[in-house]
Amino acid sequence: MKKIKSLILLVAVSLVVLILLTGCGAAAVMGSSTTAAAADTTKATAALGTVAFMWGGFDAPFVAPHAKSFTETLTAAGAKVVNFDAKWDAAVQSTLVDDAIAMKVDLIAICPVDPKAIIPALKKAFDAGVPVMVFNTRTEPEGDPYIIGYSGVGAYEQGLVAAELVFESVKGEGKLAIVEGVAGFSACVDYQKAVDDYFAKNSAKIEQLGKQPTGWAVAEATKVTEDFLTRFSNLTAIFAQDDYLAGGAKVAMEEAGKKPGDIKLVGIGGTGDALQMIKDGWMYGTVLQSPITEAKFEAERVIEFLKTKKNLDPFYKYIDNPKITKENVGDFKSEF
Numbered sequence: 001m002k003k004i005k006s007l008i009l010l011v012a013v014s015l016v017v018l019i020l021l022t023g024c025g026a027a028a029v030m031g032s033s034t035t036a037a038a039a040d041t042t043k044a045t046a047a048l049g050t051v052a053f054m055w056g057g058f059d060a061p062f063v064a065p066h067a068k069s070f071t072e073t074l075t076a077a078g079a080k081v082v083n084f085d086a087k088w089d090a091a092v093q094s095t096l097v098d099d100a101i102a103m104k105v106d107l108i109a110i111c112p113v114d115p116k117a118i119i120p121a122l123k124k125a126f127d128a129g130v131p132v133m134v135f136n137t138r139t140e141p142e143g144d145p146y147i148i149g150y151s152g153v154g155a156y157e158q159g160l161v162a163a164e165l166v167f168e169s170v171k172g173e174g175k176l177a178i179v180e181g182v183a184g185f186s187a188c189v190d191y192q193k194a195v196d197d198y199f200a201k202n203s204a205k206i207e208q209l210g211k212q213p214t215g216w217a218v219a220e221a222t223k224v225t226e227d228f229l230t231r232f233s234n235l236t237a238i239f240a241q242d243d244y245l246a247g248g249a250k251v252a253m254e255e256a257g258k259k260p261g262d263i264k265l266v267g268i269g270g271t272g273d274a275l276q277m278i279k280d281g282w283m284y285g286t287v288l289q290s291p292i293t294e295a296k297f298e299a300e301r302v303i304e305f306l307k308t309k310k311n312l313d314p315f316y317k318y319i320d321n322p323k324i325t326k327e328n329v330g331d332f333k334s335e336f
Contacts, residue, residue: 047078049106069295090114097121122146149312155187159194169264174236178211221248243269272334285325
């Protein structure tokens with residue numbers, strides 16, 4: 001009898017342990033999406049190494065093709081990529097850097113949600129001996145000592161091309177309004193500086209009538225443009241700091257009874273919608289930012305470091321920024 005009771009007790013305890021173990025496993029896989037990618041705290045085996053890939057968030061249209069291209073390029077080279085999704089939360093992203101350090105990854109590739117707030121996390125990685133490459137969006141300059149380099153978009157360089165498009169569209173003379181992404185955001189600051197510098201260098205007679213932020217929201221871009229059209233009856237050009245914002249601006253222009261080409265609209269991105277708007281005459285042009293080409297370029301810089309273990313040279317390296325207008329729009333295809 002005692003043996004039977006002991007056997008029953010042993011079976012019961014075993015079942016409890018099994019349930020607990022199973023539950024823990026489920027929690028690791030099904031936990032918060034911001035940290036689920038970091039659930040495997042053991043360093044994966046990969047010939048070239050393991051890379052923690054940190055976009056600010058994975059829900060933006062640009063990110064999916066970018067992440068696919070980045071992962072495919074690194075995987076083909078013999079590296080393993082682990083995704084970390086901060087859901088566009090700067091505090092969460094800083095925590096995820098801690099998780100990546102704990103995993104002992106070979107490199108962290110990060111697009112910062114907040115170029116300044118991420119710097120303490122970058123220092124932590126540096127102090128722990130985990131190299132970090134920043135991509136797509138630069139940190140503030142004080143973060144540079146803690147990274148191996150920057151790869152990707154040069155916002156100032158993109159802004160110069162956009163300014164050139166605006167200049168061309170109005171033949172160097174007109175009235176401009178700017179549909180801004182986020183006031184104070186590093187890329188937006190760079191865009192504005194580029195516009196100011198280009199206009200000054202080329203003696204443009206283009207008056208900047210107004211600029212309003214949208215929080216990168218298309219609906220807000222429509223409202224901002226509606227306001228511009230009401231306030232500025234002599235408006236001749238709009239620079240939207242993103243092709244999606246340009247789409248919002250186009251809606252406002254249509255609702256105001258404008259026809260394609262009445263106001264020269266310039267954007268940045270090269271989205272499928274922007275390509276169509278250029279073909280239809282609603283946009284004068286845009287600056288290409290291919291997610292696939294950019295990601296491959298950034299991944300190749302990661303591979304370079306993993307092979308050499310040397311800081312990237314040059315420290316800052318930017319992709320090209322081709323102009324797209326009606327003359328060459330047929331040479332490009334939609335990627336996002």
